[in-house]
Amino acid sequence: MADGTQFAFTPEVEAATHTLWNKVQKHVTPMEWRLQAPLIAEINRLKREKNAVILAHNYMTPEIFHGVGDYVGDSLGLAKEAAKSDAAVIVQAGVHFMAETSKILSPEKKVLIPDLLAGCSLASSITGADVRLIKQRYPGLPVVTYVNTTADVKAETDICCTSANAVQVVEHVAREWGVDRVILIPDEFLARNVARQTNVGIIAWQGRCEVHERFTAADILELREAYPEAQILAHPECPAEVLEVSDFAGSTAAMSDFVLNRKPKQVVLITECSMADNVACDATETEFVRPCNLCPHMKRISLQNIYEALLHDRYEVTVDPAIADRARLAVQRMVDMPPPAVPARYDLVKARHHVDVELI
Numbered sequence: 576m577a578d579g580t581q582f583a584f585t586p587e588v589e590a591a592t593h594t595l596w597n598k599v600q601k602h603v604t605p606m607e608w609r610l611q612a613p614l615i616a617e618i619n620r621l622k623r624e625k626n627a628v629i630l631a632h633n634y635m636t637p638e639i640f641h642g643v644g645d646y647v648g649d650s651l652g653l654a655k656e657a658a659k660s661d662a663a664v665i666v667q668a669g670v671h672f673m674a675e676t677s678k679i680l681s682p683e684k685k686v687l688i689p690d691l692l693a694g695c696s697l698a699s700s701i702t703g704a705d706v707r708l709i710k711q712r713y714p715g716l717p718v719v720t721y722v723n724t725t726a727d728v729k730a731e732t733d734i735c736c737t738s739a740n741a742v743q744v745v746e747h748v749a750r751e752w753g754v755d756r757v758i759l760i761p762d763e764f765l766a767r768n769v770a771r772q773t774n775v776g777i778i779a780w781q782g783r784c785e786v787h788e789r790f791t792a793a794d795i796l797e798l799r800e801a802y803p804e805a806q807i808l809a810h811p812e813c814p815a816e817v818l819e820v821s822d823f824a825g826s827t828a829a830m831s832d833f834v835l836n837r838k839p840k841q842v843v844l845i846t847e848c849s850m851a852d853n854v855a856c857d858a859t860e861t862e863f864v865r866p867c868n869l870c871p872h873m874k875r876i877s878l879q880n881i882y883e884a885l886l887h888d889r890y891e892v893t894v895d896p897a898i899a900d901r902a903r904l905a906v907q908r909m910v911d912m913p914p915p916a917v918p919a920r921y922d923l924v925k926a927r928h929h930v931d932v933e934l935i
C-alpha cells in the first residue's frame with residue numbers, strides 16, 4: 576500500500592517525534608498526531624534515502640512546516656535556498672510558481688510539487704503575451720515582476736522581486752536604467768503599497784491575491800476596538816487602506832521576525848491562516864488573535880501528498896530550457912542583490928507623499 580496509512584504509531588515513532596509534538600501540540604490534536612507522526616518519520620527517512628530537501632513556505636500547516644520542512648520561510652528565502660541547495664531532489668511544499676522558481680534556479684535538480692493544482696490567483700492573472708504587449712506600450716521602462724508569476728512571465732522580465740525586497744528592487748532598477756518610472760506587475764495592491772514608499776513612479780497591473788484582497792480597513796478597526804493592546808501586522812498584498820491602519824506591514828518572514836524579536840503580548844497577523852499557527856509554535860510568550868483567510872492553493876499540500884511525491888517522484892516540474900534561461904536572469908538578478916539594510920516595511924509615514932500609480 577502506498578497511501579501512508581500502513582505506518583503505525585509505534586513507540587519508536589513516538590520517541591523520534593516527541594520534541595516535535597511538544598512544539599505543535601497546541602495546533603494538532605492527539606488523534607491527528609497518531610496519523611501524522613508516522614508519516615513525518617517516514618517522509619524524513621525518504622528524504623535521506625533520496626537526497627531530497629523540502630522547501631516549505633510560511634503558509635504550510637504546522638505539521639509540514641515544523642515536521643518535515645528543511646528550509647522554511649518567505650518566497651525570497653525559499654528562492655535563495657533553492658539556488659544554493661546541493662540536494663538531488665527538491666520537494667516544494669508551496670505553490671506551483673515557487674516550484675518553477677526552484678527549477679529555474681536549479682535546472683539540474685529534480686523538482687517535485689505534491690499537487691499540480693496548487694496555483695495562485697496572482698500567477699494566473701497575467702501571461703507572457705500580456706507582458707510583451709505592456710513592453711510595447713511602455714518602451715524603455717524596466718519590467719519588475721513579482722515572483723508570484725509563471726516562468727513565461729519571468730522570461731519577459733528584467734528583474735524579479737518579492738514582498739521582502741520590492742521597494743529596494745524598484746529603486747535599484749530605476750537608478751540603473753536612469754528612469755523615473757518602472758513597471759511593477761502583476762499585484763496591484765503590492766504595487767500601490769510600494770508606490771507609497773518611493774518617489775519612483777509605478778505602472779501596475781490589476782492582479783490580486785485572493786487571500787489578502789478580502790481584508791478591509793473596517794476589519795482592522797473592529798479588531799482594534801476588540802483588542803486594543805494587540806499589535807496588528809499585515810501583508811503588503813492587502814489593500815493600502817488595511818496597511819494604513821495596521822502597526823506594521825511586511826513579508827511573511829518580516830512578520831515572523833517582528834513577533835519573535837519584539838515579543839508583543841498580543842498580536843494579529845493579517846494574512847493566511849497557517850502563518851499564525853507556525854509562528855505561535857515558537858513565540859510562546861505571545862497571544863495570537865486569529866482572524867485569517869485560507870489560501871486554497873497552499874492548502875492542497877499535505878503530509879500525505881508530500882509522502883507520495885517522495886515515494887513516486889511526482890509531480891515533476893519542468894520548464895522549457897529556452898524560457899528557463901531567460902527567466903533565470905531575472906530571478907538571479909534579484910537573488911544576487913545584497914540583503915536590504917533594514918527589512919522592508921510598508922507602513923511608514925514616508926508613505927504619505929503623493930502617490931501616482933498608473934494602472935494598465
Ligand code: 13P
Nearest residue numbers: 649650651737738826827
Ligand atoms: P511572502 O512569503 O514572500 O511574503 O509571500 C506571501 C505569499 O502570498 C506567497 O504566496
Ligand code: SF4
Nearest residue numbers: 695696784785786870
Ligand atoms: Fe497566491 Fe495569495 Fe495563495 Fe500566496 S496566498 S499563493 S499570493 S493566492
